Amino acid sequence: MKPINFFLVKPSPLTIFIIILIFSILGFYSLHYPNPSSFSQNTLHFQNLFLSSSSNSTLSTYLRALTVHPHLAGTKLAADTTTYVADHFRSHGLTTHTVDYNVLLSYPVYSSIAAHFSSGSVRHLLLTEPDRFDVVKPYHAYSPSGSVFARVVFVNYGRERDYHALEKLGVAVSGCIVVVRKGSGGGLGRGAVVEKAEEKGAIAVLIYNNDDGGDYTWREGFERGHVMRGGVGDPLSPGWAGVEGSERLGLEDSEVLKKFPKIPSLPLSFEVAETILSSLEGTSVPLEWRGTLGSKVRNVGPGPTMLNFTYQGENKMATIQNVFAVIKGSEEPDRYVLLGNHRDAWTYGAVDPSSGTAALLDIARRYSILLSSGWTPRRTIILCSWDAEEFGMIGSTEWVEQNLVNLGSKAVAYLNVDCAVQGPGFFVGSTPQLDSLVVEVTKKVKDPDTEGASVYKNWAAAGGDSNIQRLSRVDSDFAPFVQHAGVPSIDMYYGKEFPVYHTAFDSYDWMTQYGDPFFHRHAAVAGIWGLLALHLADDSILPFDYVPYANQLQFYMNILSSLLDQQTSLHPLNMSIQEFASAAKETNNESKKLRLQETSGHSVDIKNRALNDRLMLAEKGFLDADGLQGRQWFKHLVFGPPSDHESKLDFFPGIADSISRSTGMSERERLAAIQHEVWRVSRSIQRAASALRGEFT
Ligand SMILES: *[C@@H]1O[C@H](CO)[C@@H](O)[C@H](O)[C@H]1NC(C)=O
Numbered sequence: 001m002k003p004i005n006f007f008l009v010k011p012s013p014l015t016i017f018i019i020i021l022i023f024s025i026l027g028f029y030s031l032h033y034p035n036p037s038s039f040s041q042n043t044l045h046f047q048n049l050f051l052s053s054s055s056n057s058t059l060s061t062y063l064r065a066l067t068v069h070p071h072l073a074g075t076k077l078a079a080d081t082t083t084y085v086a087d088h089f090r091s092h093g094l095t096t097h098t099v100d101y102n103v104l105l106s107y108p109v110y111s112s113i114a115a116h117f118s119s120g121s122v123r124h125l126l127l128t129e130p131d132r133f134d135v136v137k138p139y140h141a142y143s144p145s146g147s148v149f150a151r152v153v154f155v156n157y158g159r160e161r162d163y164h165a166l167e168k169l170g171v172a173v174s175g176c177i178v179v180v181r182k183g184s185g186g187g188l189g190r191g192a193v194v195e196k197a198e199e200k201g202a203i204a205v206l207i208y209n210n211d212d213g214g215d216y217t218w219r220e221g222f223e224r225g226h227v228m229r230g231g232v233g234d235p236l237s238p239g240w241a242g243v244e245g246s247e248r249l250g251l252e253d254s255e256v257l258k259k260f261p262k263i264p265s266l267p268l269s270f271e272v273a274e275t276i277l278s279s280l281e282g283t284s285v286p287l288e289w290r291g292t293l294g295s296k297v298r299n300v301g302p303g304p305t306m307l308n309f310t311y312q313g314e315n316k317m318a319t320i321q322n323v324f325a326v327i328k329g330s331e332e333p334d335r336y337v338l339l340g341n342h343r344d345a346w347t348y349g350a351v352d353p354s355s356g357t358a359a360l361l362d363i364a365r366r367y368s369i370l371l372s373s374g375w376t377p378r379r380t381i382i383l384c385s386w387d388a389e390e391f392g393m394i395g396s397t398e399w400v401e402q403n404l405v406n407l408g409s410k411a412v413a414y415l416n417v418d419c420a421v422q423g424p425g426f427f428v429g430s431t432p433q434l435d436s437l438v439v440e441v442t443k444k445v446k447d448p449d450t451e452g453a454s455v456y457k458n459w460a461a462a463g464g465d466s467n468i469q470r471l472s473r474v475d476s477d478f479a480p481f482v483q484h485a486g487v488p489s490i491d492m493y494y495g496k497e498f499p500v501y502h503t504a505f506d507s508y509d510w511m512t513q514y515g516d517p518f519f520h521r522h523a524a525v526a527g528i529w530g531l532l533a534l535h536l537a538d539d540s541i542l543p544f545d546y547v548p549y550a551n552q553l554q555f556y557m558n559i560l561s562s563l564l565d566q567q568t569s570l571h572p573l574n575m576s577i578q579e580f581a582s583a584a585k586e587t588n589n590e591s592k593k594l595r596l597q598e599t600s601g602h603s604v605d606i607k608n609r610a611l612n613d614r615l616m617l618a619e620k621g622f623l624d625a626d627g628l629q630g631r632q633w634f635k636h637l638v639f640g641p642p643s644d645h646e647s648k649l650d651f652f653p654g655i656a657d658s659i660s661r662s663t664g665m666s667e668r669e670r671l672a673a674i675q676h677e678v679w680r681v682s683r684s685i686q687r688a689a690s691a692l693r694g695e696f697t
């Protein structure tokens with residue numbers, strides 16, 4: 001065909017417009033994307049396709065289907081949910097498989113509480129939500145069975161300082177049943193509450209949630225949950241996978257026994273708790289407890305109200321199932337980006353965790369659209385649907401334990417979503433080398449609550465990256481990835497908390513009335529989650545930046561320095577952080593240089609791969625083969641839970657433990673123990689620095 005000569009044909013206004021448009025688009029790209037290697041035209045095209053395939057109606061359909069019935073781990077109905085998720089992945093053309101484990105779960109058999117009031121009247125207390133007969137009765141998984149008849153004491157949040165306040169008033173809890181509140185006002189996790197009560201000599205524990213979210217109905221809800229100690233993985237296969245036929249500890253093994261409380265406990269509804277508490281006499285409630293307590297609770301007891309408490313539970317072996325959908329990478333199939341969410345729920349689990357499951361299913365749908373328009377990711381993407389998280393992250397932990405070497409050497413990152421939507425406002429936690437990526441990605445996703453804004457805009461107004469949480473907690477499936485395997489990770493959600501947590505009211509209706517009426521927040525989480533994974537899977541140079549990690553470590557050191565007396569030297573820590581900071585800066589320069597070379601058309605694949613491996617493996621430097629003292633499973637020396645639940649430090653768990661363990665030691669021993677832990681952390685930071693540099697000494 002004869003080429004058209006533009007100079008001979010008088011261009012129409014439309015042609016001129018199109019030419020101007022093309023040049024302005026090109027100009028825009030050259031201005032805004034100086035590193036087209038990691039945002040190559042092609043990659044950008046698929047990212048835009050991903051973003052434009054967002055749909056709130058599919059999300060609502062998935063959530064509706066997932067919440068039709070309860071799906072407690074190990075039950076028949078949970079197996080139906082497993083099938084639903086696996087069928088969904090398959091129907092979207094994804095390679096799907098399930099992996100089973102045989103683990104110790106725990107269920108209620110019988111519970112009753114009768115209140116014997118001083119008037120002589122006896123009242124049988126309601127121990128479940130009214131009209132919700134298909135959900136499991138409220139209980140604490142792994143609570144021992146027991147019957148007690150005793151006086152009641154109210155112990156506020158059940159912290160050391162609360163018992164101390166009672167002691168000062170002459171109130172002892174020994175031999176009593178304690179009632180504890182939980183809520184946003186502060187306080188401990190469920191397991192920690194029971195542990196502390198046991199230590200103080202209580203013989204049974206009742207825990208209620210003090211937050212009614214402003215709605216009286218929720219006061220009838222009971223917060224289910226587990227009370228296992230250490231709280232990670234199958235108690236009978238600590239450190240290895242509980243597959244059919246594997247080694248298993250006996251129920252009477254001391255390792256197993258120390259994970260379970262010795263005193264029984266049950267949840268109460270706010271309403272039932274008030275019935276008991278308002279009948280107490282004796283010492284009046286300390287002033288500093290009163291703020292959010294409500295006027296009905298005037299005295300802490302003990303008694304005169306007595307409770308006849310019985311709980312009978314059953315710990316038994318059950319089969320749990322993780323479901324995986326794998327999208328194989330084209331160029332680096334042996335590098336993995338993992339997106340994970342748990343599937344099991346205490347009740348209908350609309351928020352916890354089905355909002356996250358709906359988002360995962362929608363990402364599968366959207367990725368399948370990309371696949372059918374020609375996309376194959378550079379690296380392998382795996383969608384993971386975990387079982388039995390509510391019993392202590394069992395499904396994810398068993399899998400991490402079983403795949404430890406492959407994960408440690410090949411997993412680029414783990415992206416966790418548990419409750420995707422609890423209410424308004426974006427929240428995120430990450431290992432710090434992923435902070436910059438979170439910022440970039442939130443700029444590209446629409447804010448669900450403000451027309452025309454990005455998620456980043458509102459998040460930044462609320463503090464943005466200065467509010468990124470760190471992953472030291474053990475309350476979702478990122479824990480084994482970060483704290484045991486050292487995989488760079490992210491965890492995110494909308495809404496700070498929600499009043500129907502772990503109750504029978506966590507239903508589709510609650511979500512559509514309160515949590516996310518139009519499913520726009522679900523869409524925002526799915527958008528951020530899926531786009532993070534696209535970057536991690538497709539960017540030729542991994543979008544990791546270790547400078548924020550160095551800054552975070554520096555910040556931790558400063559806190560530590562203000563907390564410790566001069567006798568502990570932080571010099572080794574200071575030195576290793578400075579070394580890590582310069583390694584981080586050098587690495588960023590190297591990334592930049594490689595991106596430029598790639599732009600100019602040089603083939604740098606092997607160099608990219610070498611740099612990427614260092615970026616991926618540096619996190620492993622923070623792991624220590626010996627783990628935390630007395631809690632070997634926890635290998636990460638920067639992020640992990642301190643064993644003292646009331647510790648001021650939520651980082652450097654080994655140092656935190658050495659500070660709180662000091663009682664019963666001489667001053668010299670105490671200082672030596674702290675100094676040793678400071679050295680261990682310093683060495684781990686050095687290891688991370690040399691992994692980042694990739695050179696031998
Ligand atoms: C406590 O309740 C149990 C039934 O749950 C009953 O057998 C027992 O007699 C009661 N004890 C007292 C002192 O009322």
Ligand SMILES: *[C@@H]1O[C@H](CO)[C@@H](O)[C@H](O)[C@H]1NC(C)=O
Nearest residue numbers: 056057060061517518519520
């Ligand atoms: C999806 O969003 C639109 C626009 O806000 C809204 O009208 C519609 O009701 C939403 N769909 C669902 C299922 O919530």
Ligand SMILES: *[C@@H]1O[C@H](CO)[C@@H](O)[C@H](O)[C@H]1NC(C)=O
Nearest residue numbers: 557558561570571574575578
């Ligand atoms: C760390 O070292 C720098 C100088 O190298 C010093 O200014 C700073 O005070 C030190 N910080 C601590 C906590 O020791």
Ligand SMILES: *[C@@H]1O[C@H](CO)[C@@H](O)[C@H](O)[C@H]1NC(C)=O
Nearest residue numbers: 582583584585586587588589
């Ligand atoms: C990184 O590059 C900048 C500018 O090219 C340079 O000034 C700086 O010294 C480099 N930093 C390191 C740690 O290599």
